[in-house]
Amino acid sequence: MSYSYNHPRPALAVDCVIFGFDHREEAPELHTLCIKRNIEPFKGKWALPGGFMRMNETLDEAAARELKEETGVEKVYIEQLYTFSAPDRDPRERVVAVAYFALVNLEKHSLSAGTDADAAQWFSVSKLPPLAFDHKTIVKTALERLRGKVRYQPVGFELLPDEFTLSELQALYETILERTFDKRNFRKKIDNYGLLVETGGMRRGKPNRAAKLYRFDSKRYKALEKHGFIFEL
Amino acid sequence: MSYSYNHPRPALAVDCVIFGFDHREEAPELHTLCIKRNIEPFKGKWALPGGFMRMNETLDEAAARELKEETGVEKVYIEQLYTFSAPDRDPRERVVAVAYFALVNLEKHSLSAGTDADAAQWFSVSKLPPLAFDHKTIVKTALERLRGKVRYQPVGFELLPDEFTLSELQALYETILERTFDKRNFRKKIDNYGLLVETGGMRRGKPNRAAKLYRFDSKRYKALEKHGFIFEL
DNA sequence: TCAAAAGTGTTCTTGATACACCCATGC
DNA sequence: GCATGGGTGTATCAAGAACACTTTTGA
8 A cells, every 4th residue: 555645643443432321220320331351451441342443434334333343232323422632542552532422222232242241331420440541531521412412402312212201201311411300391391392202002010100101203303403493401 | 663553544634624704794704714735635726724643742732733834823712523534535545534623703813924815715604615625524514513502602702803792793693593683682681691791992983883892701601601501592 | 964883671472490289000 | 008100280480582763973
């Protein structure tokens, strides 16, 4: 290969912050999927899944590929977050990392495909273990972005099962935004948008009244969005 | 230099979208500063200022450095935008570009330092010339980001002189958001935030009533921000 | 004295907030 | 039958929208 430009080249990595939400806990919380490194540097430490971009793929493709290879997660919401470039972020040489964040339904991805339990694990974001490289900073940045984004775009639904109850949705927003909502007002607001449809199913199994299940009407949202509609919570 | 990793390495460039606002036109508009390329590829075409990251600097530093070197612009608001990685975005070889956007006061930077008039030029964003590489996409992405950002963060002030009139501020928001505001309601809202202070000066010179000048109280904003205050327009 | 933009209040409508009780279910 | 969360309505308050005239200035 001959280079037309003659410049020093950093290695270029992608790293993924995968957010999952556990709505079944008493104290629901956001979780992040980490993998245990089995090579140096930081061998044995927890880190974000990631790897190096190939020369024939885009960063988006690299992020999706690494996500699948390292955690089995695929076909989920994923978005470029930020590019981290501190010269010493990798102890061995210059590596620039393009970070992504993904939103997944934790139930669907509760650890199975291609990873043994010791190699990948969900951590609640408030109890992260020490992470390799600058991955703690990356997670923090991702959290801030998620908090900002969730307020004016309906991305929260990506973290829930296809069918969910209004209480689950409310718990999700309360967790991410670190505040509480009045139940009646929350339901009223969601209702007004007309973006949820009852599926007919009910969430049973707990010793209390069964809850109606809803799904997010993304077709309707896309239609509204084109006419300048802005989801805001 | 010995490499610990053995991976193909793309060249890594930074490109800057510099936004300026001309409030003196009858039809005020956002402008972008472009430079004429004097090397291949795309020699003679207009392009965003930019260049390659060095191995001992961060991307932020590279962006600020290129901005200054190529346009003389320095000490302005600048923020990382997005990283572009289409494999064929540079016709010669793989170059990944980390895009930044800067907000400047157009009057202060109306082309002088270190650039001849043929080498750098402001274009209104609705009348951009054909741009090199994928720079058109980059400008489009920057515009979308600016539009989103301006609604909930007081970044618009970066585009105005230190002292500005309320009409200028209103024209700025109307231009960026492509809508109109009622003059009285706009002033009321801005007033309620208490983030503008009268400087005592007046904008004179036109055959109409002189307008009071204001400046943005960024100290007060930072204080409010810490208490969870959110600017929103 | 004229044209052009600055400046200013009130009414109405809409959305946000606050608040408390009955209902269905599994154990 | 009891503990647990599901589900609902109304009154008040604050913010947003609609709307028109007088003032100051330079030419």
